Amino acid sequence: MRIEEEIKLDYKDVLICPKRSTLTSRKDVNISRTFKFKYSDKELDAVPVIAANMDGVGTMAMAEAFFPNRMMVALHKYYTVPQLKKFFDSIGPERSKYVFYTIGLADEDLRKLEEVLKVVKRDNIHNICIDVANGYTERFGNFVKKVRERFPNKVIMAGNVVTPEMTEQLILSGADIVKVGIGPGSTCLTRKMAGVGYPQLSAVIECADAAHGMGGHICADGGCEVPGDIAKAFGGGADFVMLGGLLSGHKECEAKIYTKNGKKFVSFYGSSSEDAMKKHNGGTSEYRANEGKTVEVIYRGPVEKTIQDILGGLRSACTYIGASQLKEVPKRTTFVRVNRQLSSYFRD
Numbered sequence: 160m161r162i163e164e165e166i167k168l169d170y171k172d173v174l175i176c177p178k179r180s181t182l183t184s185r186k187d188v189n190i191s192r193t194f195k196f197k198y199s200d201k202e203l204d205a206v207p208v209i210a211a212n213m214d215g216v217g218t219m220a221m222a223e224a225f226f227p228n229r230m231m232v233a234l235h236k237y238y239t240v241p242q243l244k245k246f247f248d249s250i251g252p253e254r255s256k257y258v259f260y261t262i263g264l265a266d267e268d269l270r271k272l273e274e275v276l277k278v279v280k281r282d283n284i285h286n287i288c289i290d291v292a293n294g295y296t297e298r299f300g301n302f303v304k305k306v307r308e309r310f311p312n313k314v315i316m317a318g319n320v321v322t323p324e325m326t327e328q329l330i331l332s333g334a335d336i337v338k339v340g341i342g343p344g345s346t347c348l349t350r351k352m353a354g355v356g357y358p359q360l361s362a363v364i365e366c367a368d369a370a371h372g373m374g375g376h377i378c379a380d381g382g383c384e385v386p387g388d389i390a391k392a393f394g395g396g397a398d399f400v401m402l403g404g405l406l407s408g409h410k411e412c413e414a415k416i417y418t419k420n421g422k423k424f425v426s427f428y429g430s431s432s433e434d435a436m437k438k439h440n441g442g443t444s445e446y447r448a449n450e451g452k453t454v455e456v457i458y459r460g461p462v463e464k465t466i467q468d469i470l471g472g473l474r475s476a477c478t479y480i481g482a483s484q485l486k487e488v489p490k491r492t493t494f495v496r497v498n499r500q501l502s503s504y505f506r507d
Contacts, residue, residue, distance in 0.1 A: 167361035170388040173494040180481030185474040189484045191229060196335040197374040198307060199314040201285055203256055206230045211403035212261040212290050215427055219246050220411040224462050226254050233259035233288045243275050247283040259288040259316060264302055286314040294320040300332045307333025319380055321357035323369035330375040336399060337375060339366045343382030360395050367396030386472030394492030408456035416458050423458035
């Protein structure tokens with residue numbers, strides 16, 4: 160047993176310090192980035208904000224809403240092969256650059272991907288997201304290597320981890336992008352149920368440093384409660400930021416709407432919640448506990464206004480620190496620590 164004494168930080172523990180700027184308007188800020196990847200020969204020009212691969216967020220409807228802004232979506236795993244064929248054939252190779260096809264560790268996930276690739280033109284699937292709650296197992300590293308060998312030209316995002324060593328290991332195994340975050344999500348209970356996790360901003364800073372030193376990228380996954388948190392993630396060195404709860408409750412989430420006390424609501428649940436387990440696996444196995452929860456979210460209609468808030472907040476952050484391009488944000492960012500009482504005040 161050992162105790163690490165160094166202070167670690169979440170997004171709510173800091174603010175970004177403003178700096179003198181020559182920018183005259185938010186519209187002068189370029190919030191897209193051009194990416195080249197360590198393994199894939201593909202190039203991507205996108206606004207690197209990704210809708211999470213959650214049932215109720217990573218939907219085809221969300222992708223359609225994101226396309227005009229060149230934002231990205233990691234589709235959830237539960238679409239059928241005919242649904243996926245219809246979707247990828249309809250969007251074509253240009254828009255499919257902004258979509259990640261998600262798989263887990265199960266053999267059936269890999270078989271399904273192979274089946275989809277047989278019926279969809281291979282150029283219509285550019286990106287693969289390999290998603291598990293615990294990216295620290297030897298099995299996971301071997302699986303990433305296997306997928307890289309089988310699909311050498313695909314962009315592969317894999318996770319989740321929170322430490323530099325495993326970030327480096329996943330890149331060595333074949334990941335172009337490492338997904339960073341254990342327990343920060345609004346519907347995740349891993350920190351409560353297992354006592355495992357890492358403050359998200361510190362995880363982003365440390366893992367980004369490790370990844371960039373090896374020619375890789377990271378995706379900050381979870382913990383963004385407000386648009387300002389997205390700016391903080393990019394300030395900490397994230398190349399991509401993945402959003403779940405911030406996008407929940409919208410029309411594009413494809414969730415059932417119900418009325419309660421005269422107001423409309425939808426249910427939003429974590430991938431390891433009891434509801435998710437019942438829906439997709441027939442229930443929770445006796446050897447495990449649910450590490451996710453279901454929350455009641457007010458129905459917010461189309462996601463367009465939220466997209467505007469996210470992109471507008473990001474542009475505003477750039478103008479405050481004098482960053483004319485998103486890629487300049489880490490170099491222009493100075494974080495100021497705030498005490499817990501003050502951080503709670505800003506949230507309220």
